[in-house]
Amino acid sequence: MKQEPGFLHILGRVVLLLCMLYFSWGAAFYITKAVYARIAWAPHGLIDFFINTTLGFVFFGIIGMTISQLFGDRNQHVFTEMIDALKRISQGDFHVNLEWGFDGRKEGQGRPHPYAQLADSINDMAANLKAMEELREEFISNVSHEIGSPLTSIMGFAKALKDDHLVREQRDRYLTIIETECLRLSKLSDNLMKLAVLDSERHSFHPSPYRLDKQLISLILACEPQWEAKNIEMDVEADETEVNADEELLGQVWVNFLHNAIKFTPEGGSISVFLSSNGDEAVVCIADTGPGIDEQDQERIFERFYKADKSRTRTVGGSGLGLAIAHKIVDMHQGKIAVHSRLGEGAAFTIELPVQIRE
The missing domain is CATH 3.30.565.10 (Histidine kinase-like ATPase, C-terminal domain)
Structure with missing residues (x-):
């Protein structure tokens, strides 16, 4: 739900707007006064008022456009950085840490600056995805190790069984080891399936x-x-x-x-x-x-x-x-x-x- 700006925030914007207007009209007054003295002209009061007002609004527009351009460039830079960061995350690069000087800025009633909140959210997302990727890699490594060990054993003893000179006792021992390793693989597969089902929403939970x-x-x-x-x-x-x-x-x-x-x-x-x-x-x-x-x-x-x-x-x-x-x-x-x-x-x-x- 969108929150309305606080009273201090609105008051600050009004004061900034008035300062810009006063500065614009003040500049217009002194400039026209200097021009009148230079050309030795004393216009009627109403004409003088119209000239000062028009020139003041021109100055006000110039100042507003300049400020907007300055902050617009900065905002554009911020959004460009954020978009680049999101692209890196989408490509699997989770080493993202956006840092901007918004932490000290407050908006409204002590709320953090929206850009700071957005940057923090992106950083948190990257950190969480990085942690998940590390867990996934560790999981794959562990599964590979657990599967690889019995498979190596099965392969080795199966190859040994090809020896026609093996006595019955050795053959039976090798077959028992192969059977044991197969049971180990079967149990591992069963446990992995249980965890996958428990982690998902597919498991029926009937207390x-x-x-x-x-x-x-x-x-x-x-x-x-x-x-x-x-x-x-x-x-x-x-x-x-x-x-x-x-x-x-x-x-x-x-x-x-x-x-x-x-x-x-x-x-x-x-x-x-x-x-x-x-x-x-x-x-x-x-x-x-x-x-x-x-x-x-x-x-x-x-x-x-x-x-x-x-x-x-x-x-x-x-x-x-x-x-x-x-x-x-x-x-x-x-x-x-x-x-x-x-x-x-x-x-x-x-x-x-x-x-x-x-x-």
Whole structure:
């Protein structure tokens, strides 16, 4: 909505206009007076008035045109710079930073100069597009790396299988590695598709009432073969809690955290799962006795493709997308995730969800 100019702004323009008129008529008066004295002519008062008035308006027009030309040239320069900047942005050059001396100028009731607002908007747009381009390049680089690694492995072992002198045990081992890498690629593709759908508006989000405690216990039992194979002690305490949420999406969150806890918990360790509710909020805490997460990595573990421990992830697999998916789903449910961990002391993830999603 367009804002009307303030009183001080209007008053300033009126004063400027009057000063120009007074200067023009004053100049006309003294010039005609000098001319009359030079030619020794004393015109009638009415004629003198008409001459002074006409000459004053001529001077006023000249001054107005001069000022308009000066500021018009500057405005033209400003708009040319802005158009050039927009062209550079459209061509993929986001290193744009327009700087003009409009910051100190105010218009109306303390509002920034419109040119300053426009320049700031262009600078902000360029900065945002630059950040998005950097994220896109990093994303492509990460995807290329994650895909390239298993493909190289598959290619190498497939080539080795051509050796007719391989014994059965070696052949089976190579085939198992190829199968594992294919599953890794399939999981990566599936996770990328999940993120793409969650980021878009195409995903169907259907919250409905259901028992969160029953869902957690069911998923923990489904993972029983995995934690029993590592002799992990599972401690579960779940209060009866009903939430209004998308059961399928939240199921992906719990499966991700449970699988990570089992994956990083050493043989004979323990995992704790606690669910509590205060009526307005449900809190789920999943803690393990694994190697923990360094403090400097804790702020970045929910970034896509970020791996807190590069050596550890090489041995246990993973693409660094699971936590990003979980974080996205929790955000969709208006919840939040916190991590508490120290190296060598395990990690605890706390997920807080509103029992009823706010409109």
